[in-house]
Amino acid sequence: MSSPFGPLSVESPAPGLAVFQPQRGYRWGVEVYALVGFALGIGTPSPMMVPARVLELGAGSGIVSLLLASQGCRVRGWERDPEWVALARRSLRRSPAARGRVRFSVRDVRSPGNAAADLVVTNPPWFDPRAGPISPDVRKASARTMLHGTVDEFVAVGLAAAPRVCVVTRAERLAVLCLDDAHVARRAWLPGGGVGVVELRRGAGTTVEEALDLPAIYAALRYQPGTM
Ligand SMILES: C[S@@+](CC[C@H](N)C(=O)[O-])C[C@H]1O[C@@H](n2cnc3c(N)ncnc32)[C@H](O)[C@@H]1O
Numbered sequence: 110m111s112s113p114f115g116p117l118s119v120e121s122p123a124p125g126l127a128v129f130q131p132q133r134g135y136r137w138g139v140e141v142y143a144l145v146g147f148a149l150g151i152g153t154p155s156p157m158m159v160p161a162r163v164l165e166l167g168a169g170s171g172i173v174s175l176l177l178a179s180q181g182c183r184v185r186g187w188e189r190d191p192e193w194v195a196l197a198r199r200s201l202r203r204s205p206a207a208r209g210r211v212r213f214s215v216r217d218v219r220s221p222g223n224a225a226a227d228l229v230v231t232n233p234p235w236f237d238p239r240a241g242p243i244s245p246d247v248r249k250a251s252a253r254t255m256l257h258g259t260v261d262e263f264v265a266v267g268l269a270a271a272p273r274v275c276v277v278t279r280a281e282r283l284a285v286l287c288l289d290d291a292h293v294a295r296r297a298w299l300p301g302g303g304v305g306v307v308e309l310r311r312g313a314g315t316t317v318e319e320a321l322d323l324p325a326i327y328a329a330l331r332y333q334p335g336t337m
Pocket of ligand 1 (some may be wrong): 132136137138141168169170171172173188189193216217218219233234254257258279295320
């Protein structure tokens with residue numbers, strides 16, 4: 110299989126899903142399961158309703174949107190790069206567990222237009238372009254480094270669209286998140302502690318610290334680590 114990304118692989122991150130991604134270049138990791146599980150409240154002390162309408166900002170391969178759709182959400186996935194959108198649509202066609210519940214669009218979060226959702230999820234680029242080397246792979250660079258928008262910009266668009274915004278990002282970005290009339294309602298850390306996942310809500314409020322239960326998340330999504 111070849112493409113603008115070079116050779117592709119196809120993985121099954123959950124039953125009924127088949128998701129393409131480059132063999133080399135930007136590939137997803139454990140953070141996508143953490144984000145989906147945290148957003149759905151899997152393994153958290155108080156159970157949550159599955160949100161009906163979800164918006165994903167920066168959908169890339171579509172893995173997060175497809176996992177959420179397989180859990181019953183209706184999802185819109187926005188992504189600025191048309192080649193990623195074409196790849197995500199190709200995965201959707203191969204994913205009966207998500208069929209009819211996801212729409213991927215070429216949209217730049219810096220010109221979002223109108224959007225309303227019950228939940229926004231995002232795994233935005235998080236490295237500062239001034240702070241280190243930028244990948245020579247243009248798509249890897251756009252996925253990892255804040256070349257086309259900052260974490261704060263993704264968060265601001267999310268908070269304008271939905272009452273709950275779940276973001277996975279590095280600890281140093283979380284520490285300086287710019288929150289105008291919003292607060293961190295929940296926070297958990299991935300193993301190793303360098304990457305966190307937070308739920309932001311509008312208005313003032315307190316933060317609940319949670320433990321991320323990855324085994325419970327994998328079990329609920331029916332993903333078997335090591336099988337991809
Ligand atoms: C870290 S990747 C996440 C991809 C996928 N959601 C995942 O979790 O594997 C960030 C994605 O945001 C996209 N992106 C970057 N800037 C964007 C912008 N201004 N508008 C929309 N998407 C953007 C990148 O192209 C990339 O696909």
